[in-house]
Amino acid sequence: MSDLFTSVRIGTNVLTNRLGMAPMTRSRANPDGTPTPLMAEYYAQRATLGLILTEATQPSDIGQGNISTPGIYTDAHIEGWKKVTSAVHAQGGRIFIQIMHVGRMSHPDNVVGNLQAVAPSAIAPKVQLHTPTGMQDVPTPREMTDDDIRQTVADYRHAARCAIDAGADGVEVHGANGYLLQQFFAPNANLRTDAYGGSIENRTRFAIEIVKAVVEEIGADRTGFRVSPGGTLGDLNEGTEGPALYRYLIEQLDKLGLAFLDVMHWGNEELLVDIRKLWHQTLILNRPGRPREQIGADVKTGLADIESYGAMILANPDFARRVQHDALLNEPKKELFFGGDARGYTDYPALA
Template sequence: MTTVFDPIDLAGARLSNRIALAPMTRSRAGEGGTVTDLTVTYYTQRASAGLIITEGVQPSAVGQGYPSTPGLHTAEQVASWRKVTDSVHAAGGRIFAQIMHAGRIGHPVLLPDGLIPVAPSPVAAPGQLYTHEGPKDFVEPHELTGDEIRATVADFATAARNAIDAGFDGVELHGANGYLIHQFLAPNTNLRTDEWGGSEQARIRFAVEVVKAVAAEIGPERTGLRISPGNPYNGIEEPAPDSLYTALVAEIEPLGLAYLHVKEVTEIRALTLALRKQFSGPFVVNVLTEGPTGPEDHKVIDDGVADLISYGALFLANPDLPARLKAGGPFNTPDTSTFFGGDAKGYTDYPALDG
């Protein structure tokens, strides 16, 4: 029986185990969306993961959704990430950059040159966003034109090339959690009636075009996609996700992608299993609730539901998580007050077992 501690081949590399660091926004980027020496330490500490997937990295200035998040659209940003990838590789790790365009999730105070957030349709997200100027109501986004949509697809491909130039082993496209790709997929955020919206086939088109463009730019074996069917986060409404996501996977399945990463949002696993059966490549699952000790989560590997399992908060608080899972603990408790922004506290100061 395959276990979570067995190696696996991915993107032409042998991963040491099937435990992945899930992508998590930490809002600790430096000037100009560059990453810092603290970021180098943070990811290197977690290099015992079979695969590291970074925090969301914006592919363009207008793609930024939160304060102090990093990018991959300037030479300075690319150079700063090279320090991360070199250090992770020196420690024996493998690392993918998650490319995340936030779409309507953002605010003009975060963006340069008078830009406003963009989206498939001019539908504001509910609620507020934390900024350095305090909480701000989400604004009505600019509805992307056809030409702007095609330019945005190109931005993803350029950012993917920049990621490879920065030394990453591949990229994960963020199609989950209510950000731009997800906004095109969902019927309440995509009200278009052109070729980019309306029918399910039209609503999946943007996701498919982004995946194809990135796969053509850097190779499908270095391209992953993350989805979260039915996830209501950031004001998304997907009352009947099954047919849309099976249609999406049917379109990308022939490409031979590095992996498909599914974030589960309900305890009903039927759609996950259906997508697993449909997708022939490596299949990554981020389980709904991370258990305190891990073995229950590992059943997704033991039972063949997934090839890899990704951990978020548990890995955030336990830099040596694979060793702790193998030993059965003990586990550090995540400090939620330090998840976003700040310095080394709650970022690089969680102790390892041998520390």
């Protein structure tokens, strides 16, 4: 089996190691969603990882949910991301921009134009979001019409093209963590009776249509997909059919020959083993809270081709080097995860 510090292929890209940076919202973009020079510095610091998956990036105004998150659908966004991708490539890294529509996980106070959120059904999650005036309940979204669905597919296609124009090596379509695509998967968020609700085939239809549109636009070798089977973020409950839904979804996506599948693992080991069998391309595995001594274990057994990490990489820009040399790790400053300046962002020390 493979070691973390052997090469691996993602589409047409050959990565120098099997460590990946998981997508993590940091809320340091400009108010209009344009990436900043500080973001370019942040990602370039971590370019010694085999692969960088960026923070969630909205494909439209209505796709935004949190304050100061980046977009990838305007000329200004493209120019801002060009500085990020150029900085990463100058350090020899590879970077895929994650495209995410938040669906109902939004608040009008956080969105350009104060837009009401859209979702599979008009059901509010029982959660709160940070807004400019503090924590607020998430309001009831508007149920998406057929036109909304078609427009969202087109938005993902456009965002994928913008990402490539901005110099990204590819995109990751976000189908996880309580956001729009996973909302369609979950029966407690999707009460539709049309072609996008009810059966497993119907509840996965929207995600598959989006991926097909992205593949048609930029190619399968530059497209990945993220799932979080069984995840309950955003007040979702996938029900007893959840594992069957993911087996079906992954079988369908596998036929498209995507660059990778990115799995955020929520504890169903039997399903994880089945996913590994069903998926014939590169598989990225993220285990939240994985202890230091288990780093490399899933690559070694062949359960994953790449292991991705979150907070440990935030706090350790030279994470790959520290792992390779079994060096001590900096502790992340959780109070500085979201928003702010360089503190808790680009000021973590690297090894001498």
